Amino acid sequence: MSDLHIADISMRFDLPGGGSVQALENINLNIKSGQLLSVLGPSGCGKTTLLNIIAGFLAPTDGDIHLDGQLIEGPGPERGMVFQQGALFEWMNVRKNVSFGPDMKGVPRSKSAPEVDRLLEMVGLQDFKDKAVYELSGGMQQRVALARCLANDPDVILMDEPLGALDALTREKMQSLVLDLWKETGKTIILITHSVEEALLLGERLLVMAPRPGRVHKEYNLPFAELGVGADLREVKKHPDYTAKREEILAMIWEMEEEIMGRTEEAN
């Protein structure tokens, strides 16, 4: 199975004006195949940096990451990525965007077409195959991005605030979709978010990160993702445990934000 081992990752880089930033310090994580991990934290806690290191876009200054025993040294198709927005190729229609991964591998369109059609149906875009992506709404564009990622059949899906730019209603629908896709495909998913609700709803496992230096502050194992599969997410939100956890985490993040503010004020 394709487990992800993150061993002692540190990230430190120099600033142009002198001095340096410790973006991440000693991150250790084991992510089992098929796990849905959500990562939450105040801005500047290094969650996106961590995701970029896993994706292979950044090299850590210390430590290393293995996927299925293979050292990660750069980006690769076994780690698919879904971005917040603007990562679709406007010069291709929906179908060509989704088949981009297979196309790069040299799979003929005739062979990839059934899978592409199946994925588009899964995300509910079967009627928009030949549309240009810029004609779609933001929510639909993110559906295309999900389908495009899945078409490449990655082991791990990395999501960098994929629903962050959507309006509240669309966002709720998309959260259900992410859960359904997770259950249906059994992929490992790492989801970065700044929404506490989203992290709770979607994270089978939840990491709260703290800033300066970026580190794992607290970890939770949560039942809500399982509950939410195929169910109404608003029902899940009424769960007493959910409300309690939400308040706990909000207070935690609030405290961290206050601390950052205090520190900056001291520095000033």
Place this chain on the structure above:
Amino acid sequence: MNESSVFYDLAMETVAIMISVGSVLIFLFGYIAIILVSLFLWRLVRKSVSREKNFNSLKTVTFGDESTVVSNTTASIVSVLLIFVLWGSFTGSKLLPSFLHVPGPYIGSGEFTYTAKDVSGETASANVSVIVHRADKQADKPVVEAGNGIVNDDALVIQAYRSKLLPWDKNDEIKRKNGGEIVKVNDQPISKNNPVDVGFARVSLTDKGTLNVVPYDGIQMEHIYLPAPEQVWSRLLTIADQGYQNITLAQHLGFSLWRVVVGFLIGAIIGIPLGYAMGLSNWFRGWFDPIVEFMRPVPPLALIPLVIIWAGIGEEGKVVLLFLAALWIMAIAARSGVSGVRITKIHAAYSLGASKLQILLRVIIPNSLPEIFTGARVAMGVCWGTVVAAELVAAEKGLGKMIVAASKFQNTDVVIMGIVLIGIIGFAIDVGIRLLERYLVPWKGKG
């Protein structure tokens, strides 16, 4: 020449320019008045016609709301029509009813009398019949009887906008060499500094004692300075049919366009890869930045003399010039097209398994196309302007050559026709590229 005299000269020039600007202000205000009056009339017309109820017409705040300001088609039509009406009015165009013409030069016949006096103080009068004719028509000299008086009647034929001296004493007994002189015209005293208005002309006395007859010019433009619209049009037809100076219009046009297209294409073929290299590699960026940034602000027109020295006045020189005009623009457009690619797109492509070559071909190049089209529009505009200027300087064929040759023979109709043609073609090139752009890069501005 010392430095202060430069400043003095420039100051004097500035004053002279301010004065000429001031003298045309009256026309400017007149034009603005026409605009405002037509606006007022249009509003009256619109009030009487039923008003459409689109979304903008329901807005109460329109002043300052940029979205409510759309080009008024009526205003555009009136503005263009007015240009032609003014043009026709000031040239006495046959396309306009004559009451719209501003007063033209006096055409027709007229008469005045002069009174000559000889040394003895004896005076005698005679008539002068004058015919003023248009430049494109001949007129026969009016017949006057030979007469046998002391002074006899004369006749003059004058072309419009010209004047003529009247050697009145040729057929008279009173001669200037004998001390005879003219003292009155139409019974009004005349002297060297005191000309007489005879109704259709001004008659003055020259130093040598002859009469100078200057028919009134009116305020229409003489056709050798500004031909009427229909003359320009008919000149276009004859030149399209027979050519100008043994070179057909198609040749003039074809050569200009051919130079632009070839120069632009070579510039694009070299400039675009250069821009890509600069956008993708530190080394290439560092290598070419100083060259491109230096060459870009040099106007291509400033290179004409050097290009003529190096490549002569043949086709190579012009193509080289246009190549240089297009090269830097296209390189910079391609560079910013590459730099403008969103990093998320590149990351997405890498994590979908694309190789560097695939990313170049499938992501970077398509992503840069909108910028390249913008660059192409600018470059074609600059090339078109440059080719005309280069042809003005030296060429055998081409629209620029045609108008500069025509200007040497005062063929103003050809010059104006050429300028209009140059404008229309420049506009057509721009529209053509925009259409191509809409067809080839429909995603422009929608990323």
